[in-house]
Amino acid sequence: MVTLGRRAENARKLLLYLYTKPIVNSAAVSRLLGITPRAANGLIAEFIKLKIPKETTASMLAKVDMLLEQAGSDRKHILSATLYIKDMQYFAAMNAVWDSWVPEGYAPARACVESSMARDSLLVEISVIAAEI
Numbered sequence: 001m002v003t004l005g006r007r008a009e010n011a012r013k014l015l016l017y018l019y020t021k022p023i024v025n026s027a028a029v030s031r032l033l034g035i036t037p038r039a040a041n042g043l044i045a046e047f048i049k050l051k052i053p054k055e056t057t058a059s060m061l062a063k064v065d066m067l068l069e070q071a072g073s074d075r076k077h078i079l080s081a082t083l084y085i086k087d088m089q090y091f092a093a094m095n096a097v098w099d100s101w102v103p104e105g106y107a108p109a110r111a112c113v114e115s116s117m118a119r120d121s122l123l124v125e126i127s128v129i130a131a132e133i
Contacts, residue, residue, distance in 0.1 A: 013032055013033060026040040026041045026044055027040075029043065029044060051093075052090075052123060053085075053090035053093035053094045053097075053123050053124060054093045054094070054096065054097050056094075056122070056123045056124045057093070057094045057097040057098060057123075057124045057126075058097050058101075060124055060125065060126045061097065061098070061101045061126065064126055064128055068128070068130055071130065071132070072132045072133055073130040073131060073132055073133055074130075074133060075101070075102065075103050075106065076103050076106045077130045077131045077132070077133060078102075078106070078108040078128050078129070078130045079108055079109065079129045079130060079131055080108050080109040080110065080111075080128070080129045081108050081109070081110045081111075081126060081127065081128045081129075082110070082111045082112075082113070082126070082127045082128075083098065083110065083111070083112040083113075083124065083125075083126050084112075084113055084114075084115040084117070084124065084125040084126070084127075085112060085113070085114055085115065085123065085124055086114070086115070086116075086117050086122065086123045086124070087114065087123075088114050090123055090124070091112065094112075094123075094124055095112075108128070
């Protein structure tokens with residue numbers, strides 16, 4: 001029980017630190033959690049693997065919402081979607097956001113492909129074809 005409590009507290013501290021700092025410093029995380037720098041690097045990598053693709057996907061989907069509205073359509077009228085992902089290691093995180101964004105019963109035909117991006121900072125790009133309302 002004590003180990004689980006310490007893990008939960010460490011996870012809380014780590015999340016708070018990573019969400020509030022623009023630059024993640026493994027030495028600071030190491031000191032914060034009382035773990036080795038190598039273990040801190042592993043935790044940071046896992047966090048980034050989950051957090052960044054989710055945020056990037058959510059941002060792209062917000063843009064899709066805006067463009068659909070401008071074109072006189074909405075999520076329920078998407079006929080097909082192509083999701084381009086920089087690295088398939090991000091697929092689960094991206095897919096979780098996608099699944100929560102698509103209205104139940106209105107999932108369009110979809111393809112997801114690993115692709116080089118126009119900019120290194122991009123992890124996900126999304127293209128949709130939708131019908132007018």
